[in-house]
Amino acid sequence: MSSEARHTLSHTRKQNAAEVTGVERWASLGGGLWGIAGGLRKGGLMGWGQAILSGMLVYRAIKGECRLKGALSASPYEKHVAEAHHWQAARVVSHSVTVNKPREELYRFWRAPDKLAEVLTPAMHSEQVDDRTTRWILDSDPAKQLLVRLVDDREGEFLEWVSDSEALPPFSGWVRFQDALGRGGTEVQCYVTYEPAKGHLGYLADKGSGGTSHWLHRNLRRFKQKMETGEITASRPFT
Known part of the structure; x- marks a missing residue:
């Protein structure tokens, strides 16, 4: 890591x-x-x-x-990230979920962009540039694209990405897989940080509404449902 x-x-x-x-x-x-x-x-x-x-x-x-x-204030770490990246502000969110599947299987799913696209919202698709670089395209607005580069890859344990885009805020993120002690399955922790549009005002708006936090939590729950049942049922609550 x-x-x-x-x-x-x-x-x-x-x-x-x-x-x-x-x-x-x-x-x-x-x-x-x-x-x-x-x-x-x-x-x-x-x-x-x-x-x-x-x-x-x-x-x-x-x-x-x-x-x-x-x-409502940026944490010391968020201030550190903003300063390191020369951003006006940095928003950091993290959620975890326990999935009743082995680490290696979950890792392989996250390592395959075409499979990962099945659980992400809003809907998007991917184009593989090379083994470590993927272009993500928003289905509702193809002009909004992210070039995402894999910068750390530890099989069955950890993945880390950084992005580059002129149409969307820059972000970085990682996902960690570890055995869920005493419960079986795998604990999956995901972390995302990005520069909010409009700087500090965007930071306050997102933190107040919980927008990015809700998005990450929902997508992890969709991932859990997909891996454990083989499908995502919209009628089932993501709690």
């Missing part, structure tokens, strides 16, 4: 809580105490509501961190 891939594991396994420091911390404390006092003086439902919300500001200042801010 590449060093970048190993680095992302810590990013994807915990919720980021942004630090609250300096003037922002003191402002939260002062504003919170002022709001609590005002709410208690006001009384009633509105007053108590104000006091509770203001108490959250005080808690935020005492803890020195804010999960809401963290949820």
Whole structure:
């Protein structure tokens, strides 16, 4: 596994809580105490509501961190990726799924672009350029194409790609296969990072809506269903 891939594991396994420091911390404390006092003086439902919300500001200042801010802010790793690629912003998502099939079989499926295209949404098809390079073409808009290059290939264990496109945001990604301990089958973890259109605004829009995260989760569930049942049934929920 590449060093970048190993680095992302810590990013994807915990919720980021942004630090609250300096003037922002003191402002939260002062504003919170002022709001609590005002709410208690006001009384009633509105007053108590104000006091509770203001108490959250005080808690935020005492803890020195804010999960809401963290949820909408880029993680340290995302900032690192953006800086390394000279992007305005970087969006990083990761999901995993356990599939009741051996690692080698799942690896071979991901290694064959024509098979992988069967489970991906939105619908697209592939053209093999060489053993490590594939052109992916969006069926609904053939002008949108991705040239995807395989940069790390460890049979039965790991695959990593980078892309090049003028019509779509640049991205990189990897998928890791490992035996699911105590459950049988294989744990498949997939990671994707890309530069959102419109920079930080695009990042906030995607993180707020969960667009890329939902897309990756849905495609992994489609992959699981295809491998375990041989077909993808739209009526079955992907949970």
